[in-house]
Amino acid sequence: MKVITERITVSTRGFNDIIDITGEVESVVKKHQVKNGNVTVFVSGSTAGVTTIEYEPGLLKDLPEAFERIAPMGRRYHHDSRWGDDNGYAHVRASILGASLTVPFSDGKLLLGTWQQIVVVDFDNRPRTRNLVIQIIGE
Incomplete structure (x- = not known):
């Protein structure tokens, strides 16, 4: 069994910016020629998260709107009072979404759904x- 760790960086605009990183993850798996296993994607930081979606215009609007209902930007959070950076909502949203995602792969291909x-x-x-x-992690 192999364990391979790589890092990639992405530039974002903040404010619910959604970046499709499927191609980058696929490239890392193919590069190392591991046939079967799992790939974990982890974002360092407490104001971003990782998930899967159908990357299409409707969901690119729906997901931020859903988070606005759950943890709205326009209210005060205790975190804001402590640090003064006015991003308490971002910490709450990231905590709900989660910092990592694990995807299985077989024959070197991610086992994602057609639109995922x-x-x-x-x-x-x-x-x-x-x-x-x-x-x-795989062989």
Whole structure:
């Protein structure tokens, strides 16, 4: 069994920016020629998350709107009072979404659904460079 760890970076605009990273993850798996296993994608930081969606215009609007209902930007959070950075909502959203995702692969191909893509969602209130850890476990 092999364990391979790589890092990639993505530039985001913040404010619910949704970046499709499926191609980058596929490239890392293919590069290392591991046939079967799992790949984990982890975003470092507490104001972004990783998930899968159908990367299409409707969902690119629906997902941020859903998070706005759950943890709205326009209210005060205790975190804002402590640090003064006015991104408490981003921390709450990222905690709900989660910082990592594991996808199985077989014969070197991710076992995603037909319309399923891997995305990183940056909730912060400013543009960021996000560091992602891609870890492959397999043979």
